[in-house]
Amino acid sequence: MSNIAVTAQLPGPALELLRACHEVRVHSGPTMLEPEVVAGWAAGADALISLLANPVGAEVMERCPALRIIGNCAAGFDNIDCVEAGRRGIWVTNTPDVLTEATADLAWALILTVTRKIIEADAFLQAGRFKGWELDLMTGSGLQGRILGIVGFGRIGRAVARRGSAFGMKVMATHTSKAINGFEDVTFADIETLVASSDVLSLHCPLNDETRGLLHENRLRQMRRGAFLINTARGPVIDEAALVRVLEDGHLGGVGLDVFAQEPAVHPGLLGRENAVLLPHIGSATREARSEMAELAARNVLAVLAGDEPPSIVVRGR
């Protein structure tokens, strides 16, 4: 029987699966945890299940000399020091696939919300200002025939591309090294061409050294005047202060952001703008996806503790 530390209550059958064979302790209270809290909670564990809001660095690994796996309950794993885990022979796993459609739906919800002024129109009506149908009331931007640019053509980027084609958009994406059967209509381009060509630019890349600040001020200003920027990936992919300046200049038509550079803080310059739709990182927040994410995190941990290969490997352990 191994000792598993979990940093939050998990939905669905995950905890039951773990408790059937192991000793499990579950942290209660807020889920945004400081590194020392994660380290204190995990101390002595053989396995850790973490959320993306839990930094897992060397100090955590130091307090768990027997740690065999860090099972992140998220597709992204930028909260984990993967180099340090690899050095120590600790497995790192994530939860891709099960959240792909939910996250693509949310990206698409943001695209429709910003381009069709849904929030503004709702506020207008609720304030009692709807006095009858008008030809030019709340006119937004049409999508048909426009260019949808996708940065990061992985699972979620492709799911967004499929939705884009269904809406009659022309899809462009950054190059990918993997096979891409079924996307013959997609034009691949470098980031500069993509940024300069897109009417809607949607971010789906992981956060790493190459993508941090990818959308810096120059790139933001290279976007088409009146274009829309959607981010359901990770906040630091965009230079947020630069984005505020570019919005202040009226260069962009609008932004839809589900993620922020310093969550849960939001740059004050983004707040209160009619053309900025801001969500509290709910990309994968369907009951179905969250339950499957937790279950997959649990299955990853169970596999490693049983001496097997986990289903979704980020870092191979020993």
Ligand code: GLV
């Ligand atoms: C959510 O942002 C995730 O990485 O799962």
